Every structure is written in structure tokens, then in C-alpha cells.
Amino acid sequence: MGGDFLSMFHLETKRLIWLIGITFSIILAFQYVEPNYGNVLLSLFSADRIPTSSESTDTNVTILNHANFTDELSIQKANATIDTVSITGFVLEPILSQNKSQEKVNSYSPSPENAPTNLSPPFGSTTNVGPNITTAVLSNDDNITNSIKNESFSPSSQNGGNVQDKSSSISSTVPKERQEIHVPIKEVTTVSEMNKLLLQSHASYRSMKPRWFSNVDQELLQARSEIENAPIVKNDPNLYGPIYHNVSMFKRSYELMEERLKVYVYREGARPILHSPFLTGIYASEGWFMKLMEANKRFVTKNPKKAHLFYLPFSSRMLEEALYVKNSHSHKNLIQYLHDYVDMIAARHSFWNRTGGADHFLVGCHDWAPSETKLRLANCIRSLCNADVKEGFVFGKDASLPETYVRNAQIPTRDLGGNSFSKKTTLAFFAGSMHGYVRPILLKHWENKDPDMKIFGKLPNSKGNSNYIHYMKSSKYCICAKGYEVNSPRVVEAIFYECVPVIISDNFVPPFFEVLDWESFSVIVLEKDIPNLKNILLSIPEKRYLSMLMRVKKVQKHFLWNKNPVKYDIFHMILHSIWYNRVFSATS
Structure with missing residues (x-):
């Protein structure tokens, strides 16, 4: 009996060992195929390890033990499949193949004498940084490594007070652009086609599924349902229906934004690139938004767990001012700076990693903002002045930011308004520098050709730009011709001067x-139709023109900066575009 019992005991033990082995094998297999939770196993064994590498086509995620980084002899790496899509024209398609090979993380510290001295690290407090900084250089393989050393670095107060780490060095490599699956893109996408693409995106585009559930996810889904089933608006004195695609949905969405939206603003980052609003000039939109967002008490929350959106308060204009090396024709050090900033945010907070950045947003008006943010920040909601369909603008995710030329930061609405219809003596007006290829064509066909x-070209200088403003106020139509990029401040200026x-x-x-129906209050002319411009404008009946002019006055309030934001003004409209896109892209 004793021998039989012992044999049975050995048999059951072997079965148990086999069962444990099979279970462990299944977990390992799951590790390599699960799309949303790539490094579950590693995270179970090491709670303080966070993915910080850029998300590129090879989808490798580097796991760093930040607490013991200087003591480790090797860096553990694991292949992880990222839940991402390849943006191919207007169609969102899954990436069909993935490169499983591992890349070594470059770690290169350039000598101070060979590096620019004006780079401020993205880490630390919001005060100006000192001179002890090692900055980015270009390596032989055309990858950038950026090793930033700051001997006196003070994190924000929420991270435990002052810390000094003389050996701190963080380096990462700018990933190469994704090798995307391309489909043919039409040469020109009309506004009508854009409307269809937007509707399709809201119906089908969804951001990455959150890695863990939060109450804010359910709140976003509830908001979407309420917007889609918004009560019909018949008469609202504050909203003129014909200028909107759907005034009922807009009104309900705006109300929900006011009632529920909470935004967490990251405190990390050094001036002048972060937390430094610039309030005048053609890039003033991003500065005014930053100033008003950071000071806002209605939407901003100090509890990130309650936030529906996370704001990355950097200035694309100040990024160029601080870091661009004149005549270098390279933005790589600017891109690297943003990558390091996001890596730092992801390492200090869990919220970026929860959604892959899908609930984070940025506001950038500089022409380079799309190219600077299309890699590490590609999953974010990008509010961009340079909103170009052919340059990676994603309908249903990204938002078009108005480019506003603010001449007076103290009175941003100075000279608001235009002449009455009877005093608009000029049919069409344009003046500007010969940036890009469209404006020379415009002048070739129309400069000094017709008194109407x-x-x-560029007008002679006048006090307060009075000549330019006079022409705008006294013209029926204001020509908003693109410059180097698709955006122009003239679009908002025309509305501003009626x-x-x-x-x-x-x-x-x-x-x-x-939300806005641009075809109801503007004229959109294809570039190829410039020679026929006057005939196009004259073909518009006077009744139709008067209707458009009245609608310009109705839509004007959506494009005005106020030192203290008011309902439906440009600050709230920018925030609403971001909120609206997040609501319709959220995934349960």
C-alpha cells in the first residue's frame, strides 16, 4: 500500500509540473501575439519598468529599469506588438507586416564644444535652465542621439521635491519614418469630399483601446451617445444655424464640454519651449491658447485620474526659435527634443502609456509642427494651423487650428469690423510677400490687370498696417492665397474685418x-482656376453675396481672442474641436 501511494504521489507531481509548464508556455506565447498588452509578463515581474522608446514600424519597446539604470550591465528588450494603424492617404489600414528584429539603443554623449549651446532640456522645472547642457548632434548613420545632462535639475513639486543627479543621462534615438502602405491620393480633395471623409472617420476611426479601464472612458462614450441623439435646436439666439453642419449636435457637444470636460496640464518642462506663450504675430494662436488653458479654472484639473484630455504645453514657434540651427535645413534636433519630452512624461506618469497618447493633445501653429509631431506624437490629437490633407492630417483625430495675426496683445480685437456693403468699393483684394508658388501665379494674372x-505684392509699410486693413474693410472679397504651406492668417483676418x-x-x-459649414460663408477656389477668378466672383448673385457677408459677421465671434475667454470664442472653439474629436475616437 505504501509503495502504491508513493507511486501515485510521483505521478500526480509529474502531472502538476507538466501543467505548470504548459501554463507558463501559453503565457509566453501570449506575450508575443497579444496586440494591446505587449509586455504584460515583464510588467508583472518589474512594476517600475516603463516603455519609453518611440513607436516606429519595427514596434520594438525598450524596457528600462529607471531606478537601477546606472547599475545595470545590459538593457532588457522585448518585442511588443503595438495597436497602431498606418495612415495611408485617407484610409486607415492595419499594418500588414512587422519587423521583429531588435535595434540597439544608441547612447552617445557629444562633446560640449561640438554641440549647440541653446538647447533647453525638456525635463525639470519651468524655470530657465543653466549652461550645463549637452545637446543633440547628428551621428554617421543619420540617427540623432540626444544626451542631456543637467547637474541641477528640479522636478515639479508633485514628484517629491528637489532632486540632484549629476550622473543623470537620458538618450534615445529618433525613429525612422514608418514604411507605410500607400494608396493613391487625389491631387485635390474638395471641401465636399472632406466633409464625407470626416463623417466616415467619425463612424469608423477609433483610437487605441486603453490598457486599463477608467471612468473617463465611459463618460466619453456617454457623451458621444448624447451628441448623436441631440435634441433638435429650433431657435437659439446665440447660434445661427446655417453656418454649422449640424447646429443641434454642436450645441449639445458644447454644453457637455462645459459640464464635464476636465483637462490635465503637465507641469514638467523648461522655458522657453514649454510654458512660454507668445502672444503676437502670425503664430499667436498657440501662445494665446497656452496662456488661457494654463490659467483656466473651469476645465483644468489637478487630478489626472479625472482628466478626459492631457495637454502638452509646448510652443512649436518657440521650439524653432530656441533650437533651429540657421541654414542647417534640418529639424532633427527639434524632433529629438520633443521625443525626449514625451519619454520623460511617459516615464513619470502612467497616463500616456494607458492610451498610447490618444487622449493627449498639442496645439501648434508653426509651419513645421506637422513634421515635428508625426512620429512620437502621431497618436495625439494635433491642433495644427498647417492642416494639410496631403501632409498627414487625420480626419476624426486632428483639428485645424485658426492662424490668427495678433498685432496688439493688450487689445487683440482692435480694429474689429468692416465697412457696410455700400462702402465696399473693391471687388477683390490681396497683398502679401511672394511665398510659395500660388501667389506669383495670382499676381501674374491679376496684378495691375483690372481696376476691380x-x-x-507686399504693400509699403504703414502705421499699424493701416493700408492693408483699409483694403480689407473696403473689399467685398478678400483673397486668402496659400504661402509656403496651406494655411494663411488672411482667412481669419477676412472674417475679422468682415x-x-x-x-x-x-x-x-x-x-x-x-462643426462649421465653410461653403456657407466663404468661396473656395481651386488653384488651377486662378485665371478665371474674377468671373467666378462675378457669377455669385448679389443676394448670395449678402447672405455670405451676413454669415461672416455671425461666425466672427468664433475667431476672436479675449483676455478673459467668453462663451463660443476662439479659445473655447479650439478646445471644443479637440474635445469633439476625442469623444468620437474614444474606444471602450
Whole structure:
């Protein structure tokens, strides 16, 4: 009996060992095929390890033990499949193949004498940094490594007070652009086609599924349901229905934003690139938004667990001012700076990793903002002045930011308004520098060719730009021709001075496109139709023109900066576009 019992005991033990082995094998197999939770196993064994490498086509995720980084002899790496899509024109398709090979993380510290001295690290407090900084250089294999050393670095107060780490060095490599699956893109996408693409995106585009559930996810899904089933608005004195795609949905969405939206603003980051709003000039939109967002008490929350959105408060304009090396024709050190900033955010907070950045947003007006943010920040909601269909603008995720030329930071609405219809003596007006290829074509056909068409190059300087403003106020139509990029401050200037905008910029997504019906108050002319411009304008009946002019006045309030934000103004409209896109892209 004793021998039989012992044999049975050995048999059951073997079965138990086999069962444990099979279970462990299944877990390992799951590790390599599960799309959303790539490093579950590693995270179980090491709670303080966070993925910080950039998300590129090879989808490798580097796991760093930040607490013991200087003591480790090797860096553990694991292949992880990222839940991502390849943006191919207007169609969102899954990436069909993935490169499983591992890349070594470059770690290169350039000598201070060979590096620029004006780079401020993205880490630390919001005060100006000292001179002890080692910055980015270009290596032989055309990858950038950015090793930043700051001997006196003070994190924000929420991270445990002052810390000094003289050996701290963080380096990462700018990933190569994704090798995307391309489909043919039409040469020109009309506004009508853009409207269809937006509707398709809201119906089908969804961001990455959150890695763990939060109450805010359910709140976003509830908001979407309420917007889609919004009560019909018949008469609202604050909203003029014809200028919107769907005034009922807009009103309900705006109300829900006011009632529920909470935004967490990251405190990390050094001036002047972060937390430094610039309030005048053609890039003022991003500065005004930053200033008003950071000071806002209605939407901003100090508890990130309650946040529906996370704001990355950097200035694309100040990024260029601080870091671009004149005549270098390279943005790589600017891109690297943003990558390091995001890596730092992801290492200090869990919220970026929860959604892959899908609930984070940025506001950038500089022409380079799309290219600077299309890799590490590609999953974010990007509010961009340079909203170009052919340059990676994603309908249903990204938002078109109005480019506003603010001349007076103290009184941003100075000179608001235009002449009455009877005093609009000029048919069409344009003046500007010969940036890009469209404006020379415009002048070739219309400069000094017709007294009704006041088409000029750059006007002589005048106090307060009075000549330019006079022409805008006294013209029926204001020509908004693209410069180097698709965006132009003239679009908002025309509305500001009550002149019907004529947009000549193929593939430009107009501001607040999610809610505004631009065809109801503007004229959109294809670049190829510039020779026929006057006939196009004269073919518009006077009754139709007067209707558009009245609608320009109705839509004007959505494009005005106020030192203290008011309902439906440009600050709230920018935030609404971001909120609206997040609501319709959220995944349960």
C-alpha cells in the first residue's frame, strides 16, 4: 500500500509540473501575439519598468529599469506588438507586416564644444535652465542621439521635491519614418469630399483601446451617445444655424464640454519651449491658447485620474526659435527634443502609456509642427494651423487650428469690423510677400490687370498696417492665397474685418471644420482656376453675396481672442474641436 501511494504521489507531481509548464508556455506565447498588452509578463515581474522608446514600424519597446539604470550591465528588450494603424492617404489600414528584429539603443554623449549651446532640456522645472547642457548632434548613420545632462535639475513639486543627479543621462534615438502602405491620393480633395471623409472617420476611426479601464472612458462614450441623439435646436439666439453642419449636435457637444470636460496640464518642462506663450504675430494662436488653458479654472484639473484630455504645453514657434540651427535645413534636433519630452512624461506618469497618447493633445501653429509631431506624437490629437490633407492630417483625430495675426496683445480685437456693403468699393483684394508658388501665379494674372481686382505684392509699410486693413474693410472679397504651406492668417483676418474670404489653397482643411459649414460663408477656389477668378466672383448673385457677408459677421465671434475667454470664442472653439474629436475616437 505504501509503495502504491508513493507511486501515485510521483505521478500526480509529474502531472502538476507538466501543467505548470504548459501554463507558463501559453503565457509566453501570449506575450508575443497579444496586440494591446505587449509586455504584460515583464510588467508583472518589474512594476517600475516603463516603455519609453518611440513607436516606429519595427514596434520594438525598450524596457528600462529607471531606478537601477546606472547599475545595470545590459538593457532588457522585448518585442511588443503595438495597436497602431498606418495612415495611408485617407484610409486607415492595419499594418500588414512587422519587423521583429531588435535595434540597439544608441547612447552617445557629444562633446560640449561640438554641440549647440541653446538647447533647453525638456525635463525639470519651468524655470530657465543653466549652461550645463549637452545637446543633440547628428551621428554617421543619420540617427540623432540626444544626451542631456543637467547637474541641477528640479522636478515639479508633485514628484517629491528637489532632486540632484549629476550622473543623470537620458538618450534615445529618433525613429525612422514608418514604411507605410500607400494608396493613391487625389491631387485635390474638395471641401465636399472632406466633409464625407470626416463623417466616415467619425463612424469608423477609433483610437487605441486603453490598457486599463477608467471612468473617463465611459463618460466619453456617454457623451458621444448624447451628441448623436441631440435634441433638435429650433431657435437659439446665440447660434445661427446655417453656418454649422449640424447646429443641434454642436450645441449639445458644447454644453457637455462645459459640464464635464476636465483637462490635465503637465507641469514638467523648461522655458522657453514649454510654458512660454507668445502672444503676437502670425503664430499667436498657440501662445494665446497656452496662456488661457494654463490659467483656466473651469476645465483644468489637478487630478489626472479625472482628466478626459492631457495637454502638452509646448510652443512649436518657440521650439524653432530656441533650437533651429540657421541654414542647417534640418529639424532633427527639434524632433529629438520633443521625443525626449514625451519619454520623460511617459516615464513619470502612467497616463500616456494607458492610451498610447490618444487622449493627449498639442496645439501648434508653426509651419513645421506637422513634421515635428508625426512620429512620437502621431497618436495625439494635433491642433495644427498647417492642416494639410496631403501632409498627414487625420480626419476624426486632428483639428485645424485658426492662424490668427495678433498685432496688439493688450487689445487683440482692435480694429474689429468692416465697412457696410455700400462702402465696399473693391471687388477683390490681396497683398502679401511672394511665398510659395500660388501667389506669383495670382499676381501674374491679376496684378495691375483690372481696376476691380486690387492684387498686389507686399504693400509699403504703414502705421499699424493701416493700408492693408483699409483694403480689407473696403473689399467685398478678400483673397486668402496659400504661402509656403496651406494655411494663411488672411482667412481669419477676412472674417475679422468682415470681408468674405476666398480661399485659394488646395487640400487645406479650414478651421473648426468639424462643426462649421465653410461653403456657407466663404468661396473656395481651386488653384488651377486662378485665371478665371474674377468671373467666378462675378457669377455669385448679389443676394448670395449678402447672405455670405451676413454669415461672416455671425461666425466672427468664433475667431476672436479675449483676455478673459467668453462663451463660443476662439479659445473655447479650439478646445471644443479637440474635445469633439476625442469623444468620437474614444474606444471602450
